[in-house]
Amino acid sequence: MKLNELACAVTLILAGGTACAGAGPATTVKIVAFNDFHGQLESPGSFGGKPAGGVDWIAGYVSKLKSENRYTTVVSAGDLIGATPLVSALFHDEPTIETMNMAGLEINAVGNHEFDEGKDELKRMQKGGCHPTDPNSCQGASVGAPTADDGSFAGADFKFLAANVVDTATGKPVFPPYVIKNYGGVRVAFIGMTLKETPTIVTPSGVSGLEFKDEADTVNALIPKLRRQRVEAIVVLIHQGGTQPVAQNATTMNQCAGNLDGTPIKPIVNQLDDAVDMVISGHTHQAYNCRIANREGREIPVTSANSIGRILTDIDLTIDRKTRDVTAVSATNILVDQTDATVTPDAGIKAVVDGYKLLAQPIANRVIGAITADITRTANAAGESALGDVIADAQLKATEASGFGDAVAAFMNPGGIRADLSYASGTAGEGDGHVTYGEAFTVQPFGNSVVTMTLTGAQIEILLEQQFTGCGADNAPAAFNYPAGDSGQAFDRILQVSKGFAYQWSASGSPCDKVDPASIRINGETVDPAANYRVTVNSFLADGGDKFYVLKLGTDRLGGAQDLDALEAWFNHPEADSDPAEPGVQIAPGPQDRIVRIP
Template identity: 35%
Template sequence: MHLSPSSWSRFTRTAISLSLSLGLLACATPQVQPIVVNMVAINDFHGHIDKEKFTVTRAKDSAPKTLVGGGIEVLGANLQAWRKEDKDMLFVGGGDLIGASPGISSLFADEPTLDALSQMGLRVSALGNHEFDAGLKELKRQIHGGCDSPRPDKACKLFGHYAGAQFSYIAANVIDKQTNMPMFPAYHIEQVKGVKIGFIGAVLRDTPMMVASDNVKDLNFIDEAEAINRTIPALKAQGVKVFVVLIHEGGTTTEAFDQPACSQLKGPIVDIVNRLDPAIKLIVSGHSHTGFICKVGDRTVTQAQMYGHLLTRIALTLDGSSHQVTNIEARNIVMETPSAAVPEALTSLMNKAKEGSHAIITQPVARLAVPVLSRKMNEAGESPLGNVVADAQLAAVKSMGVQIVFMNNKGIRANLETSSKNISTYGQISTVLPFGNTLVLMSMTGAQIRTLLEQQMWLDEESPDGRNVLQVSDGFSYIWDRNRPRGQRVLPESVKLHGVALDDQKEYRIAANNFIAGGGDRLPIFSQAMNKVDTGIKDLDVFLDYIKARDQAGSPVGSENPAGRVKRQN
């Protein structure tokens, strides 16, 4: 287009005028500031409401350091201090907040833990597999309140009443078999600083393998990523722009718990995260008891180890207009005793729990042969404490024809500690076996027992939780070789009972707790056993009786090394 000088002059004046007008308009329009939403996450608390010793290794440390901290008073003091920085801070959970708890909480059906978390302002948590430990009816009571419990000896015994959890438990992938709908809320919405944040919950789909089968018989646990992604349209329809996943599934990494943007995360959580809707940028995980702040693609995945030893502080920076996530910063903070004041209500609750449990927890039971009976497994997968637990169960049911006992290592939750003069208390012993499992008798052929021994070897490859070699009772022994092909790692000629090789065709009477007897811990061969009888005898009771009887007979239990029933060739 050709413009005359006068026309060009008019065009220039118009353009300048328009530019000036737009400039003035831009100056008149205020800049929309970014929004920062602060969160704190906890996972795998397991009712550890009291302070305790624990070790941590920071990225800058050359060796582990032993500290005293954790517990509801330390957590509460830190949370209260952080809320002074931002009153809108959200406290959220990654599951297993209760279950497998120390006596100070488990003696009262974990009501002190749920009350403490409510007082600390927990808003929402994923369900974990341990939330199902006492069954669906009890879980619903723990959430909604009341005293109608299958554990009447524990429920409402601390306060005389129980109001329920004052936070939401969510799980998109736990499906009621009758209705084919989620049994619990799939998500929870919080509105903070004018922003709607959708928290989506999930628990690992393998929960039925980790909980006594009767406790979840009415439920289906579906694929985690698929269930999470299904919730996105409903959340968007309600104006949610920010999506956070709280999931009880995890992974492991060799990097330090406080290593920023770790890159070596492995395990089931990685596959799940890679299949999530692109709108999800933050995943708070649990289950693997590992501390990490990792990147998986462009997403941030966190976990705060376990027992309240760490809390994860997270800052989400959002675009002020679109509310899209523009940055995520996360840090794992060690819960050392703080200088900040402890909320009085938490101190009062702690004192109440201590007073209520003191007489039971401090009751001396028996002397041990060693100061600490360790659950740590050697290279073959055998532990000194595992030997004693299996032997105690054999002693309880040997008169019923039982020849071999198998005990899952993950069912032994702590070392057996002692107080003065190697004497162990009820509280220390109950921490070792907190589930209240019962002993189940059954018959298996020699061939089935061999299959069982092979199945346990697969877990090294399939689970981030480490070895899960079964602990076995006195008289049973075998050798295995990691270098052999999968399914052939146990040396056939080495599997013996009292020095005699097992006969593949012969039936043997064995015992195991009701959890693994139902196929739990990924050991499905147990479900094929014959002539099953649940004795109703609790594992903790027989353990108490056994160590007490051994002490009274002048031969206290315990050694520093395993008995050598399981041996590893390579």
């Protein structure tokens, strides 16, 4: 029997709620949740005007919260690793796993980025052992991290969960679907989920041989099995989320502006069995604290804790010990505030992070170039960013020469640009205007290679149309190459384009017809729909990533350098120099004038 079936006079799924009148003795279980950590071992900067984050500070907050309730469990809603800073990525994210072991993480619902290096590498993260080829692996013993008896990487002490990710060869989940925790006789099930769209946003090799099933259907199918194990309290951890149409700050982090309408998480919650008591979400890097109706119309809490360790969600479940039902849920997003004198950061964890930083320092602190001002990924009204221009130019230059691809244009997905380039000197002390390898790596951490292919002019137009919402399998011609049932982009995803490429798109244009073909130009010449053009994209896009399916039809493919190597080469190329009269190459922010949005 769930909350809406009890004879309660008031709704209790509110922060600060109280138990129903006449309810039996209760147990309160505390859940400390976060999501989209992305290996951010050090503070990423400020949030709400205060320095926030850092795995040592997260551990300090966890310790404080555990002192308030012995029944406390720490959980993550995915993307714990992948797209990580160099201090974690250089060592195949072993530092993140090791420090999260030390911080007390118990459960991680696998996100899409956990598959960046493929299923086998993800299983190594769980089980331990050294990377099969990279000598940078298994360095934990040298920095004081806990290791296996033989000194190798010990793997995660916490459980990876992925209920809806199935190995097609065996028909079984790649990781366990759930964990049942026992709190003094009260049992709570945690179901872990990965967004079903993962194959569209991860390099295909990373998800080869895997099937990603519908999230709600998977949860609902598990309910009878959990019931047979006398479980009434059920929490879903899902790496899928929503957005608030307001700025992300300390004021809005506990709001639910827009009620998550029109976002992917809402229809999933709307289909969940009434047995589910709350949903802890992620993926969208948002902070929100919502109540969304399930399929019976009962509103259940749906939370998310922003990203990269800046926020934790402090959740209290009140559970009737007799009925085993959840009778109240209180959830509050809290800032991981480094100025909080009541919290003590974990010194042992900091020592491990500092040790890894020291090992990575010779690589991270190497200066690779110079810039004239901040170069950011902030897009203008047309969707074009200054940093997107620079990266696309770098990839074009790396592939435009004969023998390297003969490219005439390059396209870059905005989601692959993970940080800005700051003019101010960083922690390496490299001096204002200088860019280190570590900073560039943070911008492009995926290790994609550049791929040059041949597209027709008509296919280039299709590529541009596939940027916009509303264009999908149900209304696009077959040439768009959408898989059956695919609805296209969940939000406008504007590709960044190289110099010499230009076009216009209409905000009021109908789906699949927003771009004027006559406006598409390469080096001033209108693109001929019947002609062939050599274009460059990264390997993620080349396989149809981010739902740019027409790129899978590109022919005469030629693989090239890694994207980061292309960027470093551009930093030292005379053509990139904004002021040849000054000594040394200095790159200015991109002009943001290649894409034009019209009404």
